[in-house]
Amino acid sequence: MPVTAPSQPATDAELIARWQSGDQRAASALVERHAPSVARFAASLGVREEIDELVQDTFVRAFQSLESFRADSQLRTWLFTICKRLLLDRKRAERRRRDVAEIDERDAATEYDALDVMVGDELAERLRDAMGGLTDLQREVFSLRVNEGMAYAEIASAVGSTEGACRVHYHNALKAIKERLRDA
Template sequence: MTINNDQQYIDRVLKGDTNAYAFLVDSYKDMIYSMVLKMTNNREEAEEISQDTFIKGFQNLDKFKGESKFSTWLYKIAYRTCLDAIKKNKKHNNTYEINDITMNQIQSVETILQGIERQDRSRMMKECLNKLPSEERSLLWLFYFDELTLKEIIEVTNLSEANVKVKLHRARKRLLTVVKENVEPELINHYGRK
């Protein structure tokens, strides 16, 4: 949906046409659910948080000032709601040590994964990402898969630019550790060579 279309529906909702919100929900439900599922790794929880996101969005629609895209504003609500749920549940304590990993090794993740069939690569990447702590996993998804800009991620997370860059760098390092521990050593040896 375009920014102008979003604003038209937002204006209609603010004028009392609550049914117009259904169009916004339909436009963004898959995007929000996808992001939430990647953060929580739990379908039921993702459905609940997605619904909560849209309820909070509706309740706070008058606070949307149009300074960013509506989708970014919803991402921010979803992201915060996920973090709250994760803190409440404390279910996601996946930790991997970040050893002394060099930039060349970080870049080798792409080289390794390029040699694996696309479907297998997708499955392996998802499995590896799911082993990361939720904040790191969500930052990587927002940046690489949802293709949010750095500015949009800063807005969604309320983190500084430097903090987002540092967290993305650490997430990449941790992902490399996970890939090395979970992808068959032969694949790493074969595809990881320069």
């Protein structure tokens, strides 16, 4: 009896093509594959409430503009970019509605994030405090590298910077965090 090789999961490009041909299951497969990463990314940006809504809006926006997706980057990176833009749009709209000052960096760094699940409360709080001293860009690069395991090229695409600059931001963030944890 011949042994058949297990079938490989469809690539993102294959799923996109199937969805564009009318296969709704392909869209579901893309959401199942990437929604957890988009949710962790949103949490790393300080989102505490309505993460599911933000993830859903990210996919709605992605599916509406899928023809503009350039396959020279990974779909996950593109989804992170959409999520970040949606979050920035929401923050701007909220600021306009309430006419309040922007959230202080230290407040954003102490919000719930995916690290709370992985480490004990005390260590998580110390790490959040240490991250409070980072710039927004350093915190974002650090989170994408540590939480998502993204390569510097992917991070650069997601944050709109260069690979070299992202390496420097990550290095500086890591150094600052180590110093703050050592001094705490």
